[in-house]
Amino acid sequence: MLKYLNGNKNNFIKRLDNILDQRRIKATFKSTKVKKIIGDVKKNGDKAVLKYEKKFLKTKKINIKNFKFSNSEIKNSIKKLNSETKKSINLAFNRIYKFHKRQKFQSYVLKDRYKNNLSYTSSPISRVGVYVPGGTASYPSSVLMNCIPALIAGVKEIYMTTPALNQKYNSAVLYAAKKCKIKNIYKIGGAQAIAALAFGTKSIKKVDKIVGPGNEYVALAKKEVYGEVGIDSIAGPSEVTIVSDQSSNPEWIAADLIAQAEHDKYAQSILISNNKKCIKDVNVHLKKQLKKLPKKVIATASLKKFGMSILSKNLNKTIDIINSIAPEHLEIFIKKPKKILNKIKNAGSIFVGNYSPEAMGDYLAGTNHVLPTAGSARFSSGLSVHEFLKRHSIIKISKLGIERLGTSVINLAQHEDLIGHANSIKMRLKRKL
Structure with a gap:
């Protein structure tokens, strides 16, 4: 075997x-198709998304007005979910949350002998898109794994997309989304969903980062939009x-x-x-x-x-x-x-x-x-709270600090032939340019 x-x-x-x-x-042919879909969605927005949803899902039930799950659709779907599955999702949520809570970023401040203050802090990404596979297989675990770290990081807006074959919804996925307090859930999938999240449409807001697994088309789409938005990884x-x-x-x-x-x-x-x-x-x-x-x-x-x-x-x-x-x-x-x-x-x-x-x-x-x-895994790690945080350095140099350190900065700047850099220090030291 x-x-x-x-x-x-x-x-x-x-x-x-x-x-x-x-x-x-080797996915050259598929990559070409994905680029075409992304370009179309970027240019034509919701109309292009609708076109590809109908083409790939072979359904006439979807339209632009019902891209987004309504509160009643979510509520009615969750009602069908058995209590044992709900209990299991609740248990998973609590354990995943407890583990990831410990990953919260710790800011710090360094004060040197010249009274300079150097600090390192963080702020959450504002808007995140989460892709959850759908169709024949749906994964509530993917909702929890991708959304809980974002919640802990403090992401204010989370948008979720998941394909719905023939407008059939996975109750467990929607229940997991509710546990994660996600209010914006869209019935779209594939490369068109990634493009909609990356560039925004009239119905779907542009996000700052996209996370979540998917098929080869989704992986290639994430690779294609990287740079326009952040991504977690290109999952194989x-x-x-x-x-x-x-x-x-x-x-x-x-x-x-x-x-x-x-x-x-x-x-x-x-x-x-x-x-x-x-x-x-x-x-x-x-x-x-x-x-x-x-x-x-x-x-x-x-x-x-x-x-x-x-x-x-x-x-x-x-x-x-x-x-x-x-x-x-x-x-x-x-x-x-x-x-x-x-x-x-x-x-x-x-x-x-x-x-x-x-x-x-x-x-x-x-x-x-x-x-x-x-x-x-040679050069990257699994998804964590840190993936949803931006780190910032804050530099506050004192008058004494620039007086004691400025000459060395001038020397290095002149060595690199960046005279403008050197001049910005000289002015503060009141030296001749």
Whole structure:
């Protein structure tokens, strides 16, 4: 089932990098289509959004006047939601809020011996757009993960878009939005929704930053509008890497690999083990569990094409392999996880111990599930409160300060041939220009 690789061979990391590179989707044609949609929405606003909604969702029910969910639509939809799901969303909200509350930015002030005041502070982004996938799969967890950090940061206006196939709404998504106090929710999706948020239309306000997952068109649209607005990241297909040994439970490992694979046929599930028997047993359990899985076709396609089992006898080599993959999710199911935990530098979230499946982090452990993919954990982090804050430096130089430091500034400015800079200091020191 899983492609077998011997990680003990020389130059294995280089070979692995080549395999991982093949997974990255070449999307030139789709990128061209996305650029066209964005240009159209930028120029024609709501009319263009409506055109693409009708084209892609194949529905005649939507019109410009009902882009936005009405209070009655939200209320009536939430009524249909069962109490158990509401309780689970409430629990997830509380745990995610509690964890992220601790991320609040701490301002500070530095006063030096010349009575200069240097401070570092922050202010929230004013207006944020949140994209929530819809259609055949809707994710209330995405609402919570993207909106709660924004709430804690102090974002005043949050606008949410989620596609509604045939004007059918996901009650759990709307309930989660209500928990997050979101009042502006729009029934639009795809690249046209990203463009509407980025440039604004008559119906939808222009935002300052766009966050949230989506399909390839959404990811490409976010990439295209970056610079006009901020974005969280360009999310690729989901991925997990699991490290195991003889003490691990192969049945549980198989379940966690499948949990990732059922997301998408491009999802990546990798097992690294020092134990051949564990690898063999995991493959046996994969076949058994896939037979009963509703999304068997998707998960099987993912595991066959992008699934891997890597034999690695050396712990340091295992660490190198993990840091090279830089996985979105890393599960460490070995007897002594501390041996490698502090040496892992590249991973979105790390799940330690047999009772820490990645699915816990997806929903209500409390940490964020919006994480870097496709190796970007080498240089980026998961979504946090800080993503919704702008940091500012405040500089107040005293008369004594400019007298004591000004000459050095003049020297540096003249060295860089920026005479205007030097003159601005000289004037304050009452020197000849």
